[in-house]
Amino acid sequence: MEGQDLPYVLIDRIGGKHGVYEDHVEFLEKHFHLITMTEYLENKKFLSKKIRAIYMWYHRPVINEELLQSLPNLKIVASSGVGIDHLDLKLLSSYGVKVSNTPFVVSTDTADLGMALMLASSRRLVEGYQIAVSPDTEYFPADWLGAEVSGATLGIVGMGTIGYKVAERAKAFEMKILYHNRNRRNKEEESAVGAIYCKKIDDLLQQSDFVLLSVNLTPQTHKLIGKRELELMKPTATLINTSRGLVVDQDALVEALQNKVIKAAALDVTYPEPLPRDHPLLKLKNVIITPHIGSATKKTRRLMMENMTESIQAGLAGLPIPNEVLL
Numbered sequence: 218m219e220g221q222d223l224p225y226v227l228i229d230r231i232g233g234k235h236g237v238y239e240d241h242v243e244f245l246e247k248h249f250h251l252i253t254m255t256e257y258l259e260n261k262k263f264l265s266k267k268i269r270a271i272y273m274w275y276h277r278p279v280i281n282e283e284l285l286q287s288l289p290n291l292k293i294v295a296s297s298g299v300g301i302d303h304l305d306l307k308l309l310s311s312y313g314v315k316v317s318n319t320p321f322v323v324s325t326d327t328a329d330l331g332m333a334l335m336l337a338s339s340r341r342l343v344e345g346y347q348i349a350v351s352p353d354t355e356y357f358p359a360d361w362l363g364a365e366v367s368g369a370t371l372g373i374v375g376m377g378t379i380g381y382k383v384a385e386r387a388k389a390f391e392m393k394i395l396y397h398n399r400n401r402r403n404k405e406e407e408s409a410v411g412a413i414y415c416k417k418i419d420d421l422l423q424q425s426d427f428v429l430l431s432v433n434l435t436p437q438t439h440k441l442i443g444k445r446e447l448e449l450m451k452p453t454a455t456l457i458n459t460s461r462g463l464v465v466d467q468d469a470l471v472e473a474l475q476n477k478v479i480k481a482a483a484l485d486v487t488y489p490e491p492l493p494r495d496h497p498l499l500k501l502k503n504v505i506i507t508p509h510i511g512s513a514t515k516k517t518r519r520l521m522m523e524n525m526t527e528s529i530q531a532g533l534a535g536l537p538i539p540n541e542v543l544l
């Protein structure tokens with residue numbers, strides 16, 4: 218296709234926070250005529266009818282009704298990553314706009330990160346690093362010991378693609394695996410990883426040494442883990458969250474960590490992100506936090522970009538959209 222015939226696709230911007238990666242641009246520009254938000258706002262009259270897709274990289278540009286009204290020929294929003302809690306699907310559908318995400322390519326890395334957080338927290342890697350580089354060489358007192366992951370019980374809340382991959386990894390650590398999910402996995406899938414279904418989340422919370430959250434954020438999972446749930450957990454247990462911050466009542470979590478209701482937390486997600494620098498979670502020794510990096514590897518981010526390109530192309534050609542998100 219000649220440059221000028223390429224479909225016009227709106228992006229937030231190139232580079233910087235939330236921007237399309239600079240090294241993805243060459244590939245994208247082979248397929249699309251990219252228009253940044255700034256360009257769009259400067260030349261709205263001409264561009265509003267031209268734009269047929271939004272390439273939404275890390276939740277940007279923000280899509281609201283005003284933007285939708287101004288883009289009469291918008292057919293598809295391709296959103297990076299798996300979570301779609303930043304999108305109003307009903308609103309998009311009322312404008313006849315389809316939505317896609319990239320669930321499968323992010324699952325391996327996110328499961329790896331879940332394991333990394335579990336290991337780092339239980340074996341106190343961050344504290345260990347700080348001790349190792351500190352001027353004080355008198356380390357390893359008895360009160361500094363960690364907890365073992367191998368052989369411990371892992372409770373996975375949300376056994377979708379990511380949760381299941383965590384179970385596969387945990388099996389190699391000889392962990393006892395419990396899971397809670399809206400729908401029970403079939404017997405073959407359960408026995409392949411040795412996972413035991415807990416119909417009631419309470420049973421999982423009471424028995425697990427590590428509770429890993431891997432659910433989508435929906436009205437049903439909003440603050441799913443609150444004071445009551447934290448109190449059900451063992452005082453020796455660790456909470457790991459690689460899903461969305463709002464799945465946990467953060468104030469209740471701070472209180473539980475301060476009062477040793479649970480032992481520790483390892484969080485890739487919080488609300489807001491990043492946390493204000495004076496937030497109590499940043500002051501607790503029994504917490505480790507990473508800046509929402511579940512899928513943050515070079516290979517996966519490239520695959521996400523390629524997935525999004527394919528979805529836009531299919532959507533614009535009227536073909537079945539890979540990874541279409543249905544209402």
Ligand SMILES: O=CC(=O)O
Nearest residue numbers: 297298299300323
């Ligand atoms: O948060 C990351 C994702 O939704 O993939």
